[in-house]
Amino acid sequence: MQFSQKSREHIESCRFCWMCHHICPIGNATGLERNTARARALGLSLVARDAIEYTDDIIDNVYECSLCGGCVQDCTTGWDPVLFTKEARLGAALDGKLPAYVQKMLQNLQEKGNVYGADKNPNIPVLEDSETVFFLGEDVRAKGCAKNAVELLKKAGVKFALLKDEPNSGYSMDFLVGAAAETKAVMENCAKALSGYKKIICYDPADAKVMLREYKEWGIELNAEVVTFTAFVAELIQSGALKVKKSDKKLTPQDSPLLARDLEEIQPIRDILSACGEVSEMLLFGKDTMLAGHLIMNEYLPAVMKKVAENRWENAKNMDATTVVTESPAEYLMLKATQPEGMEVVTVEEAVLACL
Ligand code: SF4
Ligand code: SF4
Structure with a gap:
């Protein structure tokens, strides 16, 4: 497959580097060298040089990345494994080499409007007439x-x-x-x-x-x-549209990597939780957050995703957190499914509703 010049530069820079291996939620869950940014780059560098075929195993490895951007955030030299991993996925699609589990999800999307193949949720109401x-x-x-x-x-x-x-x-x-x-x-x-x-x-x-x-x-x-x-919701609290009563509850934000890193939105959840109780950070927060779960990957790597969520609970436990508050439905569902005794996960809206 063909890579852009930009991706080739990033692949070449990452392939012999070991610096961000500790930050990868997938690598930490599997303990496997193949799940580091470096190992992915090494395989793709051989493909980019036509030294080896773009095999099923290398393509599977490309889908073992959550695109969470932890490595990008940690990289002091500014290289971007998300960039070349996404390009490698596009290459697999263009070469007609998508794994069966990806093809199935794309088919579901076409037929049902979602990659999970779920029927319409009857519990979600329909409301109209608004801007x-x-x-x-x-x-x-x-x-x-x-x-x-x-x-x-x-x-x-x-x-x-x-x-x-x-x-x-x-x-x-x-x-x-x-x-x-x-x-x-x-x-x-x-x-x-x-x-x-x-x-x-x-x-x-x-x-x-x-x-x-x-x-x-x-x-x-x-x-x-x-x-x-x-x-x-943070704006609704600030404007007084939602009047919350501060409790003495300790609340620990689970920053979504999509918000904290991709959109650089870190403060609103802290504004909400400090109005509702005491904000208590866990290990790796803000832009350095660690992914706690991904529902699309859970379709084809359920054991790894379970371990990713369990590892995040460990991070929370090590900082004596008791209530973890999520911003992302995927992380909420994965943490809920692995919730340890004596700890709880709630959504932002649940944390606020409890203080009204
Ligand atoms: S992203 Fe940076 S730290 Fe990670 S492997 Fe590439 S060059 Fe090394
Ligand atoms: S984007 Fe996330 S899952 Fe992928 S290699 Fe980097 S840290 Fe690991």
Whole structure:
């Protein structure tokens, strides 16, 4: 497969470097050298030079990265394994070499509108007639529940629409095949479907990330202002629309890598939690956060994802945290599934609702 000159430079720089191996949530979960940025770069450098074929094993290795950006954040010399990993996924798609588990998810997306192949969630209400849309996203609609988030916005007097046929934002396509024409088409379809709104509140950081970054990068116009749910709730508290009573509860934020690193949004969750109780940080927070779970990867690497979540619980436990508060539905669901005794995970909206 062909790599761009830029990706080749990053691959060449990473392939003999060991510096960021400790920061990778996947490498830490598996304990395998193949899951370091360095090992991935070494394999891809051989493919880029046509020294070896782009084999199934190397392609699997490319899908063992969560694109969390921990290595990018840690790299003092500015190299970017996410860049070449995404390009390698696009290359696998263009060469017709996508693994069966990826093909299955893409088929699900085409047939059901989500990579999980889930039917429409009957518990999600439909609300119309507003200039603001509450965009729940693929993970919540397929696997979760937004009842508490909806309740919180209603309590604050926010008028918003919840779509019957919410379009897919394109995050999962971007994750699975990167900058393919098909990814852009999904994003353009989403932008068109949302063109009548003035504000989009993204519940899932994954949707906010693509709308605020990839849409802009690829020239896809969104007429509406995009805000994350966390930032929106922080504003509601600051404006007095939500009146919270401070408790003596210790609350520990789990920064979503998508918010903390990709969108550089770190403060809103702390503003919310300091209004509700005492903020207590865990090991690796803010931009240095560690991924706690990924639902797409959980489809094909469930044991690894379970270990990723368990490791994050260890980080929390080591700092005597008792209540971990998540911003991302994927991390909430993965932490909930692995919650140790004596500790709890709650969503931002649950933390606020408990203090009203
Ligand atoms: S991202 Fe930086 S620290 Fe990590 S392997 Fe590449 S060059 Fe080394
Ligand atoms: S992006 Fe995340 S999962 Fe991928 S190699 Fe870097 S730290 Fe590991």
